Amino acid sequence: MSKEIKFYKYQGAGNDFVLIDNRNSAFNAKDNDLIKHLCDRRFGIGGDGLMLLQDTKNFDFEMVYYNADGNEGTMCGNGGRCIVAFARDLDIIQNKTAFLAVDGPHDADIHDNQVHLGMIPVNEHHRDGEAYVMNTGSPHFVKFVEGLNDINMFKEGYAIRNNPTYIEKGINVNFIEKEGEGYFVRTFERGVEDETYACGTGAVASAMSVALKEGKDGDFNIPIRVIGGQLQISFHKKGSSFSNVFLTGPALQVFQGAIKLS
Known part of the structure; x- marks a missing residue:
């Protein structure tokens, strides 16, 4: 039996992503081959990565990011900006948000199509x-x-x-x-x-x-x-x-x- 997945495509300065509203937890996030397929530019949708927007306690939403190779990734800054726009377009937020990502909490605000995203502090190099x-x-x-x-x-x-x-x-x-x-x-x-x-x-x-x-x-x-x-x-x-x-x-x-x- 065939199955359909509803998706959204966003780009931030040319960094493009497949976004899925997974607040119902229907997407199989453990299927790395599926994620890789969806990111494929010839056989899937095409993107530098895939993000799931999920419910989480104490924050507006959770961002879960996967690289185009299908594996869960570390923080993606442009992806973070795109998922803020996605949350705004889904009416989850208006102009300000606090969300959770793999590297911790992030604050952001969005005006028109410009997203101002707080990133983690850096204390060593x-x-x-x-x-x-x-x-x-x-x-x-x-x-x-x-x-x-x-x-x-x-x-x-x-x-x-x-x-x-x-x-x-x-x-x-x-x-x-x-x-x-x-x-x-x-x-x-x-x-x-x-x-x-x-x-x-x-x-x-x-x-x-x-x-x-x-x-x-x-x-x-x-x-x-x-x-x-x-x-x-x-x-x-x-x-x-x-x-x-x-x-x-x-x-x-x-x-x-x-x-x-x-």
């Missing part, structure tokens, strides 16, 4: 050669480069993500270049195993790396351009600690429908 390595909800490797447009991101990102240091747990690889008043960032994402049009936690890690490189404390507001659009990162830095961290950018519903499973 280390260096890998010239690169900065930190966890902003997901682990990130950030390296400053020149000629970013011409870099083969699949080749270079794949090599770092699969080197002996990172191959077991994986890491997201970001290259960053100064551009006008802001920066341009490209990201190779683990779980997708390719370059994506945007990565929210990667943009946050990249902006923090800018502040670390400058060696200054205080309040920062850093524009980050990604392939899929423009993001804004703000935080307060003191030494190696970052607090009051926010990721701001667009989140839009692309389409909705039902997919039939045989």
